[in-house]
Amino acid sequence: MLFPADFMTRLEYLSLMSRRVFRGQLLAQRRTRETGAGIEFADHREYAAGDDLRYLDWNIYARHGDLLIRRFQEEQDLHVYLLLDCSRSMSFENGSKFDLARQVAAALAYIALADLDCTALFAFSAGITARLPLTRGREQILPIMRFLESLTACGSSTGLTQGVAEFLHLRPRPGLVIMISDLFDPGGIEQPFDLLRFRGFDVHAIQIFHELEARPQLVGDAQLVDLESGSETRITVTEQQLADYHQLFTAHQTAVRNYCRRYGLGCTQSPASSSFDALVMTMMNSSAGDQADSRSIPLPRFPSNSQRT
């Protein structure tokens, strides 16, 4: 059962824990990075034709003769977008990865809804396959859970770039994008995450992997069948090649962490054997240590660069 009977109890507990951790920083009271009609100065930018002259900084112009527009940080509700990977790779080993991904998505959605934020869910593989529009209110958790239960990991290949591109094509308002995936995209993660960053989204990556993906128990002659592409490869695996595989896998994990650290993105890597609440608690506990960060990241403030392996 994807959502057991005590699932709601555990979600409520996580919600309370998130309030204790982030006391006074409730959702909907957080500022977004969106500049607009706020009253708190954010920064300057070059004047362009058509800008409202009311925001022209005349003092700068008087002193230096430069035309700069003052920008203000706008206070508005945080939009949390949960992007869930539904490719076939998530069905590896009876779909344990996909189950954990859906449970984590439900937990994060509940926490967001409990903090009066808007939450939307997008299922993607090579593109958006299903979506749940923005919704608000704690009572919306049940439709979200039903939506998650209806999802299957039967999409095509993992296409992070295509999924993100279609997500952005919907012109969502900037907010927090939580991508839950195994990130096994041959095209890499840089391009889709760059797209999100460039469009002003805060990104948090949750990478879920299976233990057999990290350390496959595979020695000897074998015929590998790619779950996504269906391609078959005859190989003879030795201990040395197993070590090479593990080295490549570790390098991939490290590359994900390094990318997120480099651009201030949140990153959580967890094996599929973990429980969703332990994963979320770990994310919150580790993010509490980053309270002193100067980054203005909207709530929910998920831990960054936390890894549970």
Place this chain on the structure above:
Amino acid sequence: MIFGTPTALLLGLIALPVTLLYLLRVRTRRIPVSTDMFWNRVFEERPPRSLWKQFRHLKSWLLQILLLLTLTLAAADPRWNTPADRSGFQVIILDASASMQAEEESGTRFEIARAKAERLVAGLFPGQQLAVLSADRETQILSGFTDHGPALQRVLAAATVTDSPADLHQAVQLASALLQSHSDGRILLFTDSLTAANEQALQEACQNPASAPQSAVNLDVVRCGTSHPNLGLTAFEVRRAITDPLGYEVLLELTNAADIPVTATVQLTLNDVLVDVLSLSLAPDESSSRILRKLSADGGILRAQLTDIDFRPDVKSTFPLQDALQADNEVFAVLAEQPPLKVLLASPGNLFLRQALLAMPRVELHEISSLPQSQEAWAGHDVIVLHQLVPRELPPGNLLVVDPLTDCEFWKLSGLVRQPLIVEQQSGSPLMTNVDLTNVLIPQAGRLQFLQKAQNLILTDTAESLLSLIQQPQHRCVVTPLSLSDSDLPMRTVFPLLISNALQWFSGADALRTAAAVTGSSATRPFPADWSESIDRVTIRSPSGAETTAIVSAGTAISEPAITTGLLRERGVWSIIPHTAARPRGQPADSTPLQIAANLTNQSECDLRFPVESESGTAFLESQPNSRNMPLWLLAVCLATLLLGAEWWLYQRRLIM
């Protein structure tokens, strides 16, 4: 390198299907993976391959092929031998003579020879056949041609050394005869010493076209042992003294077969009672003979033993060399007993004859002055001396008749011979030993006309016999017509000599001089007179106690009953124990056992020095596998085991598939 089983190399063809199996694509497991991008990067340096590149398990294939090759090599039984050593038929001759008992550092020479022969057997090729001969005085075939190594090893283990001298020429001839029908025969003679001349003679015996007309037999002499000094008894005889029936004479000869002087002591015992002790010093290569005269009426076992042998007596700083051979340090002889001789003298009275008989040792004289009325009165006497009194029917037994006055069944008196002149005397007869009647004054003598066949020992110019010998089944009769009163014969020294010769001949003195047998030969002894005629078989007991049974052959018209032993290969005193058909074998016999002494009295066996230090044949043996050296096939098996272990370890470590 050659192979004992070359056909086993065909097992190497298994490498072809093994290689083919490695090349063939096998049905593999289908394993789903979430993505193959990591695997593709792992194998990106080894893209899909050609046929040759299907060898993904190259290490495993190499190990398997190497394992197969080592097992094939082991099955082929590789040897280091050269092709010249692969004679199909070989004959091993083990010198089992007494000199092979000489002690070396690693055992006796015979043990060394046997160890070398066992090495030869251990290197036996399949199909190569060996025969084993044991050479002493008579060559024995211990094993015919066979290629069964364990059987040959058992034969060699059971081979024993003897106390007899060797006749290697006979052994080589027998081996050549065995190899006569084989073209590539080889004889391996394991011996201790062989002179160059003898070796050349043996080589010629091998190449003798008469013995092996269509084959070329090679002879390899493998010498076993090193040179040693040795002192040995090379002659030992005993006999009763001719002049003194109670005495006996011992002939003793020692030979110093060494290049250095030696001192030793000889102890002579009779029935384990010390008789004499001699201290002798011999120069290098010196042989010394001694004749000892002793007195004893008792018979028994006479033994001479060498003790306190000390080589290099003049060099005290060096450790004295040891006498290497014990077989020639002890010799035996059987001294016959001298029983009393019962003599009955029937004479009207002659003091000379009576005193001459009384002067003879062992003689128990009984006298009668007239002829007895019954024949029973003659019984119970060994010799009957008739002087002038001659019955018409002579009593059976040994008779010495002097000056007969009446006729009898053997002769008839026909007058007298006046002034006989002796012209011929049979000096070769034992009755004529030291007897010469030429100067004896004989005025007249009776003329005897013999009715039975008689041997004339002394003839006159008129062909009259003055001493005759008549031998009939019931009688042995010596008769002389010389008158003791008319001639001066009683006054001459020849008279007691003549009486003594007659008595010794009657008492069988020849048997008392029976020589000791030489080991390795058989011995023939006349059927003892005191043995019952019902004895039909005898038990021959060796000095070590081994017993064999022999059948007694009856005498024929031209030969007397005799007992002939087999080959006496053991030195010491052999016993021939009589048995009758009615008496079980285990019960003691009434008759006295006959004893025969056998000695190693051989100078060539005594000499333990090597005349020529030649090593022919030994190089061949060096290439033979030793029981202490591991054969090549076993090495190959060990290597295969190591490879199997390595393959297992590599597989467990997933270094190979």
